[in-house]
Structure formats: structure tokens, C-alpha cells
Amino acid sequence: MKRFRYGEKGFTLLEMLVVVAILGALTAVVIPNVVKFMNEGKEEAMLAEHHNLQTSVLAILADADVHALDATYTDRRERSEIHEVQARDADDKVYYLDDYLIGGQWPLLQSYDISQAGSVTVHPE
Numbered sequence: 001m002k003r004f005r006y007g008e009k010g011f012t013l014l015e016m017l018v019v020v021a022i023l024g025a026l027t028a029v030v031i032p033n034v035v036k037f038m039n040e041g042k043e044e045a046m047l048a049e050h051h052n053l054q055t056s057v058l059a060i061l062a063d064a065d066v067h068a069l070d071a072t073y074t075d076r077r078e079r080s081e082i083h084e085v086q087a088r089d090a091d092d093k094v095y096y097l098d099d100y101l102i103g104g105q106w107p108l109l110q111s112y113d114i115s116q117a118g119s120v121t122v123h124p125e
């Protein structure tokens with residue numbers, strides 16, 4: 001029986017504790033960094049969404065060849081609310097903001113106020 005124990009391969013308790021300690025230390029370093037990167041990603045997505053919305057509004061104004069939207073729109077976040085943002089050209093053709101935003105996440109990551117002049121600002125929550 002003693003001969004079987006000496007020939008058996010395996011890890012000692014001390015070796016296992018060292019491995020667990022190393023994994024714990026790595027986890028303590030990695031998890032906060034991953035959370036930080038995820039938060040930075042959300043902020044970048046919000047900035048990109050704001051930029052895309054501003055670009056879409058300017059595209060409507062350019063296509064309609066007008067200097068102002070039909071109205072000022074506040075607290076726009078849902079797809080149906082974005083569809084209400086519009087401009088009319090000289091021939092009374094209506095251009096909708098929803099037609100300029102392809103794909104995307106609905107509801108949007110944040111609410112927006114869109115002025116009649118076409119500037120897009122984040123709606124204060």
C-alpha cells in the first residue's frame with residue numbers, strides 16, 4: 001500500500017493553494033479593468049449615437065434645401081418620436097429623420113432635444 005502512494009503523481013495541498021492565490025490576485029486586477037473598459041465603451045457609444053443623430057439632421061436639412069426643421073422637438077428617444085422629426089422642401093415633400101437613421105438601437109441610449117435650426121443636444125434627465 002505504501003508503494004502505491006509514493007508512485008502516485010499529483011499536486012500537493014501547498015501547490016494548489018499557491019495556484020488559487022495566483023488566480024485570486026489575477027481576478028482582483030482583471031475585473032476592475034474589464035468594468036472600466038465596458039463603461040468607456042458605453043460612453044463612446046453614446047457619443048457616436050449623438051454624432052450620428054446630428055449628422056442625420058444636417059442631411060435632412062441639406063436634402064430638403066431648407067435652413068430649419070418644421071418644429072423644435074424635445075425628449076426624443078423612441079423610434080416613433082424620431083419619426084416625427086421632419087423637414088419640408090419647397091415642393092412640400094416631407095423628409096423624416098427616421099429614414100436617415102439605419103439600424104441602431106431602440107430606444108436610443110439617451111434622449112435628445114432637436115432645435116428647429118437643426119442642433120442636437122442631449123436631453124437633461
